[in-house]
Amino acid sequence: MSGAGHAQFRYTQTPSKVIHLRNLPWECHEDELIQLCSPFGKVVNTKCNVGANKNQAFVEFAEQSQAIAMVSYYASSPDPAHIRGKTVYIQYSNRQEIVHNKSPGDVPGNVLLVTIEGVEAGDVSIEVIHLVFSAFGFVHKIATFEKAAGFQALIQFSDAETACTAKNQLDGRSIPRYLLPPHVTSCNLRISYSAHTDLNIKFQSHRSRDYTNPYLPVNSTAFEGSLQPGLGTDGKKLEPESNVLLAAIENMQYAVTVDTLHMVFSSFGPVQKIAMFEKNGGTQALIQYPDVTTATVAKEALEGHCIYDGGYCKLHITYSRHTDLNIKAYSDRSRDYTIPNPNIASSQLSGVPSASTTWQTHLVTSEYPNSGYAAAGPVDPSQEPSSWPPGASPAAGSIHMGFQPDLRPGVSSPPYYGK
């Protein structure tokens, strides 16, 4: 009957222009709250991600009548409010206004604090983390650690804007499943801003990387027993690591030049040498980095990805057995970028036997009858290390390919970040 028909009307609350929402999806965004609430009035303030589970929120209307309208509506509506498919429970807050205490994690900065939920530290390698976050810009440094909150990583970008983009795109989502070990079904990323601005990375190790300083000493002991599980989630690849990568280019519908490869592989560190050759009817290339760590990073990041959208020029990367390529000639198929200023003659390569044909059979192990560097065109082959990292001047810029292969959110791989 009247008065809701129940003798006990326990849910009577004093109205407030602030409503309390609970059972929200994890890390619900402010705009989702506004979208839900604005039909009832003007939202003047919100506070999201409240409570231990971050699944509560407050919304403050301009007028109390607006809050009453919303609470009343959903109190009698047959279908409840929902956000992202979850039923949202709404009531008046027991406070009359939202007081904004911005938690430190909400203050934007260039360093993100990422909590990877539901995984052991060994489940997600630093290469995977680097790959995922590199989709948004150059990642300067990564430090990982285990805390009570779980497996966490600090990711340093150039600026807060880049970090913000990455945060917005990845917060609450999972690392693509194909990058996770089989036994991990999902691993939600919880991302906030760190107060740090510049991480102090002392070693390249299985738990920390400085991509701006490839010459940082490698803490090799830190790698032992833990590096190769990075690939060894399946434990199948037993191929020894190397600073030289062998890249097979499949479905090469577009021309891939040594310059293309240099651009692509330079994203991960200074490329010292490149040699391209034909083998088994396909194009392959050897890419030499100064160290195994950089090569590993590049390998993890690029394996299986395509240089061009649409599945063209797919890279299959393994470790080469070589450690130092013996580049004899500066040609369209081989380069030695470590040579400071090879007196580049203006003549063409005409007098020099085709390096590429020699490469495919002898590679670096063989001795070359003709020594010395071949003549070259006007291109300056000396890529001084200072041209790296490509943070300011993206290596991928000039070729239109925007090389963040399959991981650009919303471009070529929306499904990867589902959920």
Next chain:
DNA sequence: AGCACA
């Protein structure tokens, strides 16, 4: 699914 922060 039930109220924030220093």
